[in-house]
Amino acid sequence: MxxxxxxxxxxxxxxxxxxxxxxxxxxxxxxxxxxxxxxxxxxxxxxxxxxxxPTRQALLEAAYVDRIEALAARADELGETLPPGEALVEWLNELCAGTIEVRGMKALLGSAVTDGSVAAVTACGTSMKGAATRLVSAAQAAGVLRGDLEPIDVLRLAHGVATASELAKGDGTVIRRYVGLLLEGLEA
Amino acid sequence: MxxxxxxxxxxxxxxxxxxxxxxxxxxxxxxxxxxxxxxxxxxxxxxxxxxxxPTRQALLEAAYVDRIEALAARADELGETLPPGEALVEWLNELCAGTIEVRGMKALLGSAVTDGSVAAVTACGTSMKGAATRLVSAAQAAGVLRGDLEPIDVLRLAHGVATASELAKGDGTVIRRYVGLLLEGLEA
DNA sequence: GCACTAAACGGAGACTGTCCCCGCTTAATT
DNA sequence: AATTAAGCGGGGACAGTCTCCGTTTAGTGC
The missing domain is CATH 1.10.10.60 (Homeodomain-like)
Known part of the structure; x- marks a missing residue:
């Protein structure tokens, strides 16, 4: 292929x-x-x-695929070692932190999360969606996450939380706080 | 001056x-x-x-001051006609919708929300923070909003929700949904 | 080894956008 | 009407993007 x-x-x-x-x-x-x-x-x-x-996006993606794949893999790792609720919390924290840490990855993840996005970012998008789906389903099955949420909602909201945290320049603790607040809203 | x-x-x-x-x-x-x-x-x-x-930011601000002032004023209007909790919900909805609708306003509001931002955007930032403070205090006094939230937190998170909603291109209903989810996490 | 060919290179250059500078114009003032 | 400084505006330096095409070179068959 x-x-x-x-x-x-x-x-x-x-x-x-x-x-x-x-x-x-x-x-x-x-x-x-x-x-x-x-x-x-x-x-x-x-x-x-x-x-x-051919495009900036393409380079951006190629430069960070491994990082994104690692985040996706981390989801499965967490899913196996922690109870569903905690796994989700922890993964979202790491996802947000990663999104902010690697400047430039935000734009990339943003377009990966968008539906019907450019073909170039499909690979990344697929990995992330797969990872999110597994964690979200598990959490829903365990009854700790609202049933009316799609994985894509969780990804989008995580992206939003990352953006919000980024506005608090330099305050590293804010990510966990905001992720915590978000999750209280998502609890079953 | x-x-x-x-x-x-x-x-x-x-x-x-x-x-x-x-x-x-x-x-x-x-x-x-x-x-x-x-x-x-x-x-x-x-x-x-x-x-x-002198800068793009300056022009952006000048072009949208009235719009932002209107949003700030809307906060007070809602604060007077609705109970504190509902006023906050409604305001956040309008704020997010406005942020997305007017392309370019997002960047502006972002820097207005950032602490220690450029001098140029201080005026906007002040209005928004004032408006947010009044609604947030009222909601907290009424016991419908967590007490450990600063107005700036609410503004940042609203910005995040707007970003998240924007990723769902074209689906206008998603804003209310996401604002709703956020607020469940912020309830007292 | 050697010649051949298609893949790959690379940098000149066209184009677009930002931003500054400075000689010219003109509104306000007397 | 004369004065003057605030304001004008476009030319141009600079930076970035992206393409085109003549040149180079890795890989292959003999």
Whole structure:
């Protein structure tokens, strides 16, 4: 489904360099980091960057897929080790923290959560939705979460809480507080 | 505190034209609308625009002050005609709807809500915080809202809910739903 | 090894947007 | 009518995005 031919060696090299540099650049300058600058820092021409990643979104996604997959995997891990309610609380906390910590990931997760989003972010969106679905269903089955909630609602609201927490610049404790408040509203 | 001299007639004329055009442009193209284009549409040079409004934020604020003041005023209106709890619900609904409806206002309100924000947005921030404080205090006094909430928390969370609702493109009913969920978490 | 070819490169350049600067214009004042 | 400073406005430097196309090079068959 991906490539018929394997990538040429130089192409693969550049691809990975770009990814590494991009992650640094986004972390440093936020999601608005200059793409030409990223290309330059990776020692390639801008043409090369745009060939590999046609849009900023595409690069953003590629740079953070692993991080997002890790968050999704974490959901399952928590789901196995904690009772459903606590697993959900903890996951939402980590999700929000991650969203804020990695500057630029917010825009990415936002579009991953949006329905009918760009094809580029589908992979991420699917992982997150899958992870959310499992935790949400478990919590609902255990009777600790309202039954009228869809997983997508939970993801959207988490995104909202992350945004809200971000407005309280520098106060790290606020995330847990706001997640806590949100969850009281979502309890069964 | 504002001007020692009154503004020259042509200056005032341009100022108001810019404001009007800017509101249209932001509504049409979102908060990223081209400033030079706004200047052109208003029939002035870009220098004139930048003299009146040194930053995008400044223009954004000026274009929407009246709208924000209206929202703040609405808080008092609701506070007088409805019981505290319902007033708060209704106000948050209108606030979120307004935030989403007027594209570009989100960024503005965001910085108005942020502590230690730019001087430019202080006026808006003050109105909103004042309005929020009155509604929140009343609701707390009536025992329908948790006592450990600051008005700024409520504003931040409202902003978060607006963001969350926005992710559900096109579904207008979702705002009330999400505001409702939030408020269940904030109840005393 | 060598020649061949398609994949990949890269940077010039067109375009758009931001923002400042400074010579010119004009409203207000006497 | 003369004066003057507030205000004007567009030219231009700069930064970013994205494309096009001539050049280079990895991989392959002989």
């Amino acid at each position: 991906t490539q018929v031919r394997p990538m040429r060696a130089d192409a693969r090299r550049n691809y990975e360099r770009l990814l590494k540099v991009a992650a640094e650049a986004f972390a440093e300058h936020g999601e608005g980091a200059s793409l030409d600058d990223i290309a330059k820092r990776a020692g390639v021409g801008s043409g090369t960057l745009y060939r590999h990643f | 504002t001007q020692v001299r009154p503004m020259r007639a042509d200056a005032r004329r341009n100022y108001e034209r810019l404001l009007k055009v800017a509101a249209e442009a932001f509504a049409e193209h979102g908060e990223g609308a081209s400033l030079d284009d706004i200047a052109k549409r208003a029939g002035v040079g870009s220098g004139t625009l930048y003299r009146h409004f």
